[in-house]
Amino acid sequence: MPHQCTNCGRTFADGSKEMLSGCPDCGGNKFQFAPTTTAAAESSAGTAADTDDSGSAGTASAAAQSSTAESDGVATRAAETVRDWVSSDSADEPTADAAERSRSDDSTATSAAAPNQSWPSSEDAAAPESDTSPDGEFDEWPETARRPEDRSGSPDETAADAPTEATTDDRTRSDDDWPDQPSSGPTTTMADDENSAQADARSTVVPSDDLPSHSETPGRESDPSSRNGADRDPAAGSAVDAHAEAETEAAVDTGVDDQPPDHGRVVSEPSGQRPSIEELRAELNEQFESIKIVRPGQYELNLMELYNRDEYIISLQEDGRYVIDVPDSWHADDDGED
Amino acid sequence: MGLFTELKDSISRATDRLFSEQEPKRIGIYGPPNAGKTTLANRIARDWTGDAVGAESHVPHETRRARRKENVEIERDGKTVTIDIVDTPGVTTKVDYEEFTDEMDEEDAIRRSREATEGVAEAMHWLREDVDGVIYVLDSAEDPITQVNTMLIGIVESRDLPVLIFANKTDLDDSSVKRIEDAFPQHKTVPLSAKEGDNMDEVYDNIAEYFG
Numbered sequence: 001m002p003h004q005c006t007n008c009g010r011t012f013a014d015g016s017k018e019m020l021s022g023c024p025d026c027g028g029n030k031f032q033f034a035p036t037t038t039a040a041a042e043s044s045a046g047t048a049a050d051t052d053d054s055g056s057a058g059t060a061s062a063a064a065q066s067s068t069a070e071s072d073g074v075a076t077r078a079a080e081t082v083r084d085w086v087s088s089d090s091a092d093e094p095t096a097d098a099a100e101r102s103r104s105d106d107s108t109a110t111s112a113a114a115p116n117q118s119w120p121s122s123e124d125a126a127a128p129e130s131d132t133s134p135d136g137e138f139d140e141w142p143e144t145a146r147r148p149e150d151r152s153g154s155p156d157e158t159a160a161d162a163p164t165e166a167t168t169d170d171r172t173r174s175d176d177d178w179p180d181q182p183s184s185g186p187t188t189t190m191a192d193d194e195n196s197a198q199a200d201a202r203s204t205v206v207p208s209d210d211l212p213s214h215s216e217t218p219g220r221e222s223d224p225s226s227r228n229g230a231d232r233d234p235a236a237g238s239a240v241d242a243h244a245e246a247e248t249e250a251a252v253d254t255g256v257d258d259q260p261p262d263h264g265r266v267v268s269e270p271s272g273q274r275p276s277i278e279e280l281r282a283e284l285n286e287q288f289e290s291i292k293i294v295r296p297g298q299y300e301l302n303l304m305e306l307y308n309r310d311e312y313i314i315s316l317q318e319d320g321r322y323v324i325d326v327p328d329s330w331h332a333d334d335d336g337e338d
Numbered sequence: 339m340g341l342f343t344e345l346k347d348s349i350s351r352a353t354d355r356l357f358s359e360q361e362p363k364r365i366g367i368y369g370p371p372n373a374g375k376t377t378l379a380n381r382i383a384r385d386w387t388g389d390a391v392g393a394e395s396h397v398p399h400e401t402r403r404a405r406r407k408e409n410v411e412i413e414r415d416g417k418t419v420t421i422d423i424v425d426t427p428g429v430t431t432k433v434d435y436e437e438f439t440d441e442m443d444e445e446d447a448i449r450r451s452r453e454a455t456e457g458v459a460e461a462m463h464w465l466r467e468d469v470d471g472v473i474y475v476l477d478s479a480e481d482p483i484t485q486v487n488t489m490l491i492g493i494v495e496s497r498d499l500p501v502l503i504f505a506n507k508t509d510l511d512d513s514s515v516k517r518i519e520d521a522f523p524q525h526k527t528v529p530l531s532a533k534e535g536d537n538m539d540e541v542y543d544n545i546a547e548y549f550g
């Protein structure tokens with residue numbers, strides 16, 4: 001999972017097209033290029049932090065929810081714009097999805113503990129250390145990751161409100177649904193989606209047979225993890241203490257410190273060697289980058305990328321972080337002379 | 339040509355309303371920074387509508403948002419061709435604020451640089467989505483064979499859009515229209531000086547012929 005939303009910590013498989021429209025979970029448009037180990041460590045830190053929050057303090061998460069609600073307005077608008085532009089074919093999905101989603105959310109509540117066992121080990125393991133002192137260069141991450149995790153704890157509310165929302169504000173509702181669609185599907189479907197998404201995302205840049213061999217595995221491997229994380233949070237956020245406890249226990253049972261590195265290694269296993277950060281970054285740049293910030297005020301532009309995509313992707317040099325910018329202001333320019 | 343044009347305009351506008359067959363074609367004015375795109379757009383707009391499109395400057399990237407002038411009615415040989423002209427930001431592969439620091443302080447230069455970069459993105463977006471024809475403006479005193487020019491003209495060709503190449507700045511001593519004709523022999527090249535208004539008749543003839 002080389003890509004991670006800097007807002008909510010959601011991770012994306014290499015080449016995933018989802019993030020091109022902003023983060024489906026929180027609408028954030030800032031991502032970092034997360035090398036496998038860092039990503040694993042961070043996602044574990046984020047989710048572990050969340051476990052603490054949702055397990056113990058309802059007030060804390062409520063406060064966090066309200067703060068995310070503010071940013072949600074922007075996110076919703078961005079998501080709307082993107083959807084209008086990019087996925088006209090998916091316009092009908094949300095409605096079809098609505099039922100499925102609320103169903104799957106409900107079922108998640110009951111099944112959350114079980115599927116978690118495959119992953120939460122690392123979450124819990126990482127909790128004590130990374131919650132307080134995560135790895136140096138991304139110190140702020142667990143902090144920022146926490147809020148949206150709390151927020152993703154709130155989708156239960158959203159799901160419960162679904163019928164009224166659907167009638168009053170279809171767009172907002174569908175925005176909630178739309179991002180969740182991939183994560184509510186079964187694992188196998190998810191993997192398939194991921195592959196087609198990758199192929200699609202690259203089709204104009206790299207022939208599909210050129211897809212890196214390791215990209216399938218991370219897709220399959222990382223998505224269940226993030227999915228479980230996402231699914232679990234609603235369950236925990238629903239204030240069912242039993243679930244939270246069960247989860248924590250399950251996590252403790254299977255807790256292994258080196259789970260994240262294991263997870264990371266799987267990503268590069270097919271190629272037999274772990275690509276360096278530089279290689280991954282170069283690959284990322286080649287695939288996606290449309291604007292490179294050499295330093296403030298100095299830019300290099302990939303005209304073909306700019307021509308081929310609605311959104312443009314700006315890579316910052318440091319930390320492999322980058323921004324996907326969706327210039328919705330272009331819409332408003334129809335009357336011309338400004 | 340003020341009064342005369344106005345009179346003709348009002349007549350042709352009336353006939354156009356009666357016999358308008360289709361939406362006016364949207365013609366994008368493209369080219370590298372400082373080729374004279376806005377000067378040309380202003381020249382066309384002033385000649386046929388009386389209004390300007392945008393500010394001109396010798397500092398590159400003066401135009402950082404696409405600007406549109408709608409319903410520019412160009413009258414040729416008794417017929418009227420109506421087009422929307424879109425003046426786009428100059429397209430380049432590199433933007434460097436140090437290019438502007440002689441003209442403004444560093445903060446403004448960096449902002450200009452950032453806006454220029456967004457402008458390129460917008461210009462490319464327009465090229466993909468919103469133009470029906472392209473006027474490609476080149477500074478005829480500069481070498482036309484650059485990555486940007488070949489790539490943009492390649493994109494235009496791949497979209498099968500009608501394209502005219504305007505060899506601008508023929509008033510400059512270093513101007514060489516032939517260098518441009520040789521670089522892009524597959525397209526019609528029209529020499530002009532948008533600043534001086536030289537050869538504008540041929541410009542309008544070709545616009546009417548290619549985009550009418």
